[in-house]
Amino acid sequence: xxxxxxxxxxxxxNPALAILLIPWGLLRSxxxxxxxxxxxxxxxxxFIGLVAYFIFTFIMPHIIEFDGDPNLDEIVGPIGSRIQLAxxxxxxxxxxxxxxxxxxxxxxxxxxxxxxxxxxxxxxTIETYRWTSRRAGPGLEASLIDxxxxxxxxxxxxxxxxxxxxxxxxxxxxKALFAENIVITNPELGPxxxxxxxxxxxxxxxxxxxxxxxxxxTALIGGVISTVIALxxxxxxxxxxxxxxxxxxxxxxxILAIPRFPLLVVMAGLIxxxxxxxxxxxxGLLGWPSLMRAIRSQVLSLRERDFVEAARSLGLSTNHIMxxxxxxxxxxxxxxxxxxxxxxxxxxxxxxxxxxxxxxNDYTWGVMLYFGRSRGTLYNADGASMALSPVLAIALxxxxxxxxxxxxxxxxxxxxRTAV
Amino acid sequence: MVDLxxxxxxxxxxxxxxxxxxxxxxxxxxxxxxxxxxPGNPIDVLIEQILTQEGVSYQEAYDRVAASFNxxxxxxxxxxxxxxxxxxxRFDLGTSITSPGTAVIDEIARFLPWTVFAVGMGLLISFVLxxxxxxxxxxxxxxxxxxxxxxxxxxxTGVPNYIWGLLIIIVLxxxxxxxxxxxxxxxYDISLTPGLNxxxxxxVFKHAALPITTYVIATLGGWMxxxxxxxxxVLNEDYVNVAEARGLTDKRIIxxxxxxxxxxxxxxxxxxxxxxxxxxxxxxEEIFVYWGIGHYLFQSITVRDYTSMQGVxxxxxxxxxxxxxxxxxxxxxxxxxxxISGDK
Numbered sequence: 001x002x003x004x005x006x007x008x009x010x011x012x013x014n015p016a017l018a019i020l021l022i023p024w025g026l027l028r029s030x031x032x033x034x035x036x037x038x039x040x041x042x043x044x045x046x047f048i049g050l051v052a053y054f055i056f057t058f059i060m061p062h063i064i065e066f067d068g069d070p071n072l073d074e075i076v077g078p079i080g081s082r083i084q085l086a087x088x089x090x091x092x093x094x095x096x097x098x099x100x101x102x103x104x105x106x107x108x109x110x111x112x113x114x115x116x117x118x119x120x121x122x123x124x125t126i127e128t129y130r131w132t133s134r135r136a137g138p139g140l141e142a143s144l145i146d147x148x149x150x151x152x153x154x155x156x157x158x159x160x161x162x163x164x165x166x167x168x169x170x171x172x173x174x175k176a177l178f179a180e181n182i183v184i185t186n187p188e189l190g191p192x193x194x195x196x197x198x199x200x201x202x203x204x205x206x207x208x209x210x211x212x213x214x215x216x217x218t219a220l221i222g223g224v225i226s227t228v229i230a231l232x233x234x235x236x237x238x239x240x241x242x243x244x245x246x247x248x249x250x251x252x253x254x255i256l257a258i259p260r261f262p263l264l265v266v267m268a269g270l271i272x273x274x275x276x277x278x279x280x281x282x283x284g285l286l287g288w289p290s291l292m293r294a295i296r297s298q299v300l301s302l303r304e305r306d307f308v309e310a311a312r313s314l315g316l317s318t319n320h321i322m323x324x325x326x327x328x329x330x331x332x333x334x335x336x337x338x339x340x341x342x343x344x345x346x347x348x349x350x351x352x353x354x355x356x357x358x359x360x361n362d363y364t365w366g367v368m369l370y371f372g373r374s375r376g377t378l379y380n381a382d383g384a385s386m387a388l389s390p391v392l393a394i395a396l397x398x399x400x401x402x403x404x405x406x407x408x409x410x411x412x413x414x415x416x417r418t419a420v
Numbered sequence: 421m422v423d424l425x426x427x428x429x430x431x432x433x434x435x436x437x438x439x440x441x442x443x444x445x446x447x448x449x450x451x452x453x454x455x456x457x458x459p460g461n462p463i464d465v466l467i468e469q470i471l472t473q474e475g476v477s478y479q480e481a482y483d484r485v486a487a488s489f490n491x492x493x494x495x496x497x498x499x500x501x502x503x504x505x506x507x508x509x510r511f512d513l514g515t516s517i518t519s520p521g522t523a524v525i526d527e528i529a530r531f532l533p534w535t536v537f538a539v540g541m542g543l544l545i546s547f548v549l550x551x552x553x554x555x556x557x558x559x560x561x562x563x564x565x566x567x568x569x570x571x572x573x574x575x576x577t578g579v580p581n582y583i584w585g586l587l588i589i590i591v592l593x594x595x596x597x598x599x600x601x602x603x604x605x606x607x608y609d610i611s612l613t614p615g616l617n618x619x620x621x622x623x624v625f626k627h628a629a630l631p632i633t634t635y636v637i638a639t640l641g642g643w644m645x646x647x648x649x650x651x652x653x654v655l656n657e658d659y660v661n662v663a664e665a666r667g668l669t670d671k672r673i674i675x676x677x678x679x680x681x682x683x684x685x686x687x688x689x690x691x692x693x694x695x696x697x698x699x700x701x702x703x704x705e706e707i708f709v710y711w712g713i714g715h716y717l718f719q720s721i722t723v724r725d726y727t728s729m730q731g732v733x734x735x736x737x738x739x740x741x742x743x744x745x746x747x748x749x750x751x752x753x754x755x756x757x758x759x760i761s762g763d764k
Contacts, residue, residue: 042571257443257744258450259699259736262717266733269721270454270462347580351703354582355718369586373707378586379594379601387590395579395587402578 036411043407049400057212066210066363067203086147086155089183100124103153106143117156127152141165145174148181195385198377208389211365212397215346218280222345225284227291227338234295235322238303249296252289260286264348268357276359279352283345291337298333302326332412339405343398350394365390436748440741445505447737451730452504456497462726513731518723524731527716532735534607535705535712538628539697542635547690549636550643551683555674557644558651558682569644576641582703585634589707604630605709630708635697646689651682684755691747695740 037043093099104125107117117126129143140157144165147155166182169175195204237248264286273279302308303326311325352358353366356374360367368390369378377383455462463485470481495503507514513524557566579587593601608614609623654660655678663677702714709715713732720728 042574253439254443254446257695257737257741258447259695259740261696261699262702262714262733262736265702265717265721266454266729269724269729343578350580351582351700354703355706357721378590381594381597384590384595387586387594391583391586391590395583398580398583399575399578402574406574 033411037407040407040410042403043410046400046403046405046407049396050404053212053216053397053400056209057216060209061213064206064209067206086144086157086182086184087153088147088150089181091153100154104151106147106152106155106157108140108143108155108157141174144178144182148174148177150181195389198371198386204386204389207363207368208365208393211363211368211390212393214276214362215350215364215366215394216397218276218283218349219342219345221277221280222283222287222349223338223342225281226287226341226345227334229284230288230291230295230337231334233288234292235299235326237292238296238299239318239322249293252292255286255289256293261348261351264352265355265357268352273359274361276349276362276364279349279358280345283348287341287344287348291341294337295330295334298330299326302329332408336405336408336412339401339408343401343405346394346398346401365393369394432752433749436745440745443741444734444738447741448505448508448734449501451734452501455726455730456500462724465724508734513734514727516720516725516728518720518725518728524728527728528713528731528735531711531713531716534628534710535698535701535714537624538631538710538712539635539694539701541628542632543639543690543693543697545632546636546640547643547686550640551647551679551686553640554644554647555651555679555682557648558655561648561652566648570648573641573644576637577645578641579638581634581638581697581700582707584637585630585704585707588630588634607711627710631701631704631710631712634704634708638700639693639697642689642693643686646686647682650685651678654678654682657681687751687754688747691740691743694743698736698739 037047100120101123104127105117106127106129108129117124127143127146130139143152143155143157146152166175166178169178195208198204198207233248233252237245264283267282268279271282273282308321308325311321316325349358350366350369353360353364354369354373356370358366360370368386372378372383372387372390378387380387466485467478467481470476470484471478474481511525513528516522516524516527553569557569560566589601592598604627607624607627608620609627612620612623614620660673660677663673668677698713701712702718704710705712705714706718713736717729717732717736719725720732
């Protein structure tokens with residue numbers, strides 16, 4: 001903030017030029033900041049991580065489409081499965097789509113197989129099987145029998161299920177037939193479902209990509225609101241003093257004594273939000289007290305410094321003193337605590353979602369966890385990718401925030417401790 | 421008389437006591453208003469429900485809601501408020517709405533000890549570990565050990581505690597199959613009779629192990645960093661140099677001179693942690709299906725049992741307030757400097 005003013009003052013008599021110089025000043029201070037960050041390895045990791053998260057959650061969703069069509073009428077496949085290729089034992093060398101040219105390939109509906117194979121439809125013959133044989137049409141077992149009997153040359157399928165079907169085959173005849181004729185080859189066809197599919201046959205990877213935007217926006221709303229309130233009340237309290245100050249301090253102490261998360265849980269249970277962003281507002285409205293107290297003491301100590309004394313003796317207004325003298329000196333402190341309040345907002349809203357007390361209409365990482373718990377996939381050994389991907393997405397985001405905030409702490413002032 | 425009152429107002433103990441009572445009173449009022457006056461408050465919701473479902477008159481619906489909430493339908497808001505406060509003074513939190521006849525306070529007495537046990541154990545272990553690790557970090561500062569421990573602490577504090585809980589379940593319980601998650605639900609093995617026998621105590625610890633581990637992991641990082649910075653501050657003090665110059669053994673300097681003084685500021689933070697961990701227990705206990713107070717709170721929310729909800733909420737707040745009070749009162753015993761000046 002100060003540096004851009006300096007640039008303006010020194011070089012810009014022409015206002016048009018001055019406006020052009022503002023981004024230049026910002027860029028310069030950003031570059032200076034990055035140079036200082038470079039020596040702090042964890043901070044750099046956190047910073048790069050946050051940039052990656054930004055790209056991942058705000059840009060990638062425009063490129064990767066959300067796989068939101070559940071196929072509830074037919075429960076599809078084991079969770080977290082990958083597509084692989086089953087072939088005849090003597091044809092185990094089939095390794096790519098080029099090898100499949102001219103052959104007959106079976107795909108199982110709703111496993112992503114049809115999508116994967118569509119671009120090559122001209123060069124091979126496709127047989128489609130259904131996942132269950134509950135409805136009309138050949139089912140999964142039929143596909144294996146066809147494969148074993150060489151009616152098709154290869155089969156694109158969930159590896160885990162195929163293995164289970166082959167290993168646990170109770171019909172001894174089929175078991176022998178499968179064992180003799182089928183080999184599961186090449187993972188190299190590439191999994192079209194990078195992280196497998198969920199209980200409804202939807203692609204988990206697209207859910208991870210799309211699941212962060214609303215969460216992060218809500219956390220930002222919560223963080224901004226609580227930081228702004230804390231900044232406003234904290235500085236007013238410190239600058240005016242007197243009854244207002246003691247009143248605000250008492251209020252802050254009172255709110256601090258209330259366990260915040262249970263209060264949120266109770267309120268969310270009473271209000272029953274239908275929009276996640278409102279939840280962000282509520283989190284922000286409840287989250288300011290500890291930061292307010294910290295900012296109040298910051299302002300109280302800055303107020304006694306010589307430069308503020310000087311400004312006051314020049315007769316400058318309280319507004320001017322606050323905005324021009326005090327605020328720039330604690331802006332880094334506010335920034336750091338802003339980041340921490342984002343982590344808190346993130347913590348609280350995801351906690352509420354996991355409990356099922358927050359809206360679940362946006363398919364976020366938290367909602368993935370909620371469904372993982374309520375549908376039991378968390379407790380299923382096959383569900384590793386479905387259970388772990390939202391967990392890791394949330395965990396790593398929070399760690400990046402903390403690493404970055406701690407680096408800022410060290411860069412700007414190692415003596416400053418955070419409010420929480 | 422006035423003189424006595426003035427003396428009392430200046431007395432530290434009296435002041436923190438009054439503060440604690442005022443806080444509880446304010447929270448009780450807030451809870452009262454939350455349940456009765458907030459938009460979407462349970463009383464209006466219940467009345468609405470009865471009106472639409474059974475088509476009775478408003479007065480009758482109101483009377484029935486009043487009956488289930490145990491309040492006199494003809495009384496004014498102020499009267500209700502006063503009688504509620506009166507009930508509170510007698511530790512009467514009303515009866516549960518969904519299971520009539522069950523006193524909320526009895527239910528709380530049944531669930532709360534488990535939470536106190538798990539949270540207390542977790543905080544105790546993490547506090548002791550954190551003090552040891554934090555001092556180690558300060559003594560070996562800027563070493564590889566220090567850097568890796570501080571990176572580790574970022575992970576421990578950054579990752580939400582329920583995410584740690586889920587990671588424990590998913591990775592250790594399900595994927596590596598180290599223990600049976602289903603068996604560890606509840607607070608003890610129900611086939612055992614509660615009592616002071618080895619099997620029961622063992623089962624209690626076994627069932628609390630996962631929540632305790634989660635609390636330890638999630639709070640340890642904070643203690644480590646705080647203890648490190650606190651120790652570094654103490655290491656610069658003159659009395660440490662003097663102790664070294666006097667030729668005291670390292671062991672004595674570390675424990676009596678550095679450790680004790682550096683750990684003091686952390687005791688006040690312990691009470692903040694109590695509030696936070698108690699509060700976050702709602703999710704942790706739900707995840708591990710540990711039947712503590714958080715589990716009870718969540719159950720009452722899902723069935724919209726408002727009297728239980730407000731009772732638990734009030735008790736949780738009181739727990740936080742009393743642990744603050746406890747810290748304020750005992751701090752003087754730990755730190756003689758405070759005792760002499762009589763004020764923090």
